[in-house]
Amino acid sequence: MARKSTTQRVVVSTIGAWFFGFLIFFPILWMVLASFKTELEAFAIPPSFLFFHWTTENYATVQERSDYLLHAMNSIIIAGGSTLIALVIAVPAAWSMAFSPTKRTKDILLWMLSTKMMPPVGVLVPIYLIYKAFGLLDSRIGLVFILCLGNLPIVIWMLFTYFKEIPRDILEAARMDGATIGRELIYVLTPMAIPGLASTLLLNLILAWNEAFWTLNLSTSNAAPLTTFIASYSSPEGLFWAKLSAASTLAIAPILVLGWFSQKQLVRGLTFGAVK
Amino acid sequence: MATRQTQLLARSLLAPAVGLLFIWMIVPLALTLYFSTLHYSLLDPGSESFVGLENFRYFLTDPAFLASLQNTLVLVGSVLALTILLGIPLALLMDQPVIGRNIVRLMVIAPFFVMPTVSALVWKNLLMHPVSGLFAWLAKLVGLTPIDWFTDAPLLAVILIVAWQWLPFATLILLTALQSLDEEQKEAAEMDGANAVSTFIYITLPHLARPITVVILIETIFLLTVFAEIFVTTGGGPGLQTTNIAFLIYSQALIQFDVGSASAGGLVAVVIANVVAFFLVRIVGRNLEA
Numbered sequence: 410m411a412r413k414s415t416t417q418r419v420v421v422s423t424i425g426a427w428f429f430g431f432l433i434f435f436p437i438l439w440m441v442l443a444s445f446k447t448e449l450e451a452f453a454i455p456p457s458f459l460f461f462h463w464t465t466e467n468y469a470t471v472q473e474r475s476d477y478l479l480h481a482m483n484s485i486i487i488a489g490g491s492t493l494i495a496l497v498i499a500v501p502a503a504w505s506m507a508f509s510p511t512k513r514t515k516d517i518l519l520w521m522l523s524t525k526m527m528p529p530v531g532v533l534v535p536i537y538l539i540y541k542a543f544g545l546l547d548s549r550i551g552l553v554f555i556l557c558l559g560n561l562p563i564v565i566w567m568l569f570t571y572f573k574e575i576p577r578d579i580l581e582a583a584r585m586d587g588a589t590i591g592r593e594l595i596y597v598l599t600p601m602a603i604p605g606l607a608s609t610l611l612l613n614l615i616l617a618w619n620e621a622f623w624t625l626n627l628s629t630s631n632a633a634p635l636t637t638f639i640a641s642y643s644s645p646e647g648l649f650w651a652k653l654s655a656a657s658t659l660a661i662a663p664i665l666v667l668g669w670f671s672q673k674q675l676v677r678g679l680t681f682g683a684v685k
Numbered sequence: 686m687a688t689r690q691t692q693l694l695a696r697s698l699l700a701p702a703v704g705l706l707f708i709w710m711i712v713p714l715a716l717t718l719y720f721s722t723l724h725y726s727l728l729d730p731g732s733e734s735f736v737g738l739e740n741f742r743y744f745l746t747d748p749a750f751l752a753s754l755q756n757t758l759v760l761v762g763s764v765l766a767l768t769i770l771l772g773i774p775l776a777l778l779m780d781q782p783v784i785g786r787n788i789v790r791l792m793v794i795a796p797f798f799v800m801p802t803v804s805a806l807v808w809k810n811l812l813m814h815p816v817s818g819l820f821a822w823l824a825k826l827v828g829l830t831p832i833d834w835f836t837d838a839p840l841l842a843v844i845l846i847v848a849w850q851w852l853p854f855a856t857l858i859l860l861t862a863l864q865s866l867d868e869e870q871k872e873a874a875e876m877d878g879a880n881a882v883s884t885f886i887y888i889t890l891p892h893l894a895r896p897i898t899v900v901i902l903i904e905t906i907f908l909l910t911v912f913a914e915i916f917v918t919t920g921g922g923p924g925l926q927t928t929n930i931a932f933l934i935y936s937q938a939l940i941q942f943d944v945g946s947a948s949a950g951g952l953v954a955v956v957i958a959n960v961v962a963f964f965l966v967r968i969v970g971r972n973l974e975a
Binding site: 422425436502508523528529558615618650657684 | 691692694695696698699701702703705706709710712713714716717720775778779781782783784785786788789790791792793794795796797798799800801802803804806807808810811812816817819821822849852853854857858861862895896899903906909910912913916917918930931934935938939944947948951952954955957958959961962965966969970
């Protein structure tokens with residue numbers, strides 16, 4: 410901001426940025442609008458942009474006909490459960506690597522990262538057969554487990570980069586004062602780590618909520634989260650655009666809000682700290 | 686300063702994560718390797734037999750493999766090109782003094798948070814439908830014939846959907862990098878008489894080299910396994926026109942129930958991803974030293 414900004418430059422770049430921003434956002438806006446139309450209006454040519462008969466009946470229909478709430482609950486349990494379990498496993502590991510690093514810490518971190526790069530489709534067959542053998546197909550617990558493992562490397566990495574930034578001196582001081590490791594963890598480290606924990610939690614929730622490889626392949630009905638539920642609209646009969654839009658709007662709204670809150674941390678989390 | 690006791694503690698805190706990830710990596714991969722050497726069809730249980738490298742020969746010489754490899758490369762390459770070539774100017778624009786930049790930022794980042802099944806179906810129906818889609822209406826407005834996207838240009842349609850999802854990612858990372866660029870350096874260049882173009886080429890672009898590399902590598906890892914967008918829009922068709930490696934393996938495993946061949950394909954996918962991962966891990970690892 411140090412450079413002088415002439416009025417002309419501000420006007421041009423503001424108009425340009427708003428135009429392209431709106432263009433990118435438009436498909437989402439269009440979907441939200443369609444969710445308030447009747448099926449006939451959603452399908453009509455020429456399309457109506459704002460002056461149509463606004464209705465909320467699609468939202469009611471989606472729940473009545475397809476038990477939307479069940480799938481929303483599945484999404485919450487699967488994304489939330491996998492995130493919480495991943496945090497429970499990752500916090501001690503990241504803490505240990507950040508504060509008692511050994512010669513091998515870097516290798517371990519990079520190895521963990523490399524597990525994330527394994528394409529899921531490479532292990533689809535064995536996972537599918539194992540799940541079938543243990544009756545885990547179309548079960549919430551099965552999806553919680555696989556999403557937890559899939560995202561664990563990212564969680565550990567994010568936490569590690571946050572823990573790394575906590576000044577060591579404070580810990581030394583606490584140790585000098587005779588704090589045990591347990592106390593150190595609870596009274597010194599935790600309060601300082603909460604922002605990092607929160608953004609790790611948020612990002613992981615988003616990733617798990619939107620995960621659409623394992624959920625599509627391992628769930629069909631009872632345990633199906635919203636990703637799978639929305640996919641069922643790919644082979645519908647009759648007019649369905651308004652209902653598809655209503656179901657989609659409900660499915661993305663919570664995560665869009667969370668995402669907007671966590672966008673500052675997003676870059677860092679998704680690039681494993683390579684860009685901050 | 687760590688005592689023996691704390692070292693022990695540190696290790697035992699690390700152990701569960703390492704153990705779980707190790708099992709998660711090694712067990713399915715070993716099974717994939719094992720299945721890939723078997724004649725194993727779920728439609729014909731009990732007929733499993735060792736066939737050596739037969740599945741690999743079958744998978745790699747299958748015309749579907751070459752077609753899907755080509756589709757994978759076109760898909761990854763096009764989406765990378767689109768997201769970076771559009772992401773750079775967009776990030777530069779957003780780095781300007783824009784009134785209400787935070788709101789613009791929210792609009793630009795939004796597609797990244799939309800689940801793949803939603804974006805694919807909304808694009809396919811509301812936007813790309815050949816009769817009632819918004820694109821068809823716009824085309825008619827300016828006197829063009831609407832394109833029947835999923836019949837005439839199915840792969841392009843998938844590319845556009847995926848590029849829309851990943852453009853925010855590229856833009857956000859490039860914007861973050863731009864904002865860390867030293868303003869004084871640019872000012873000095875301008876004072877020395879550099880115009881906007883040469884400032885961009887000699888100062889901004891070199892500064893962006895690293896973030897661009899990171900974007901390319903991370904996007905590649907995710908784009909190699911694009912699945913949901915194809916699953917809900919084209920089902921790999923028409924013919925094999927939108928089948929990528931991930932979708933081919935899926936259809937061999939869960940539609941044709943050919944476990945052996947799908948496993949061989951899975952290993953091929955792992956090898957391809959590992960080549961990319963090798964470079965990414967090196968770049969990230971170098972950053973770890975700093």
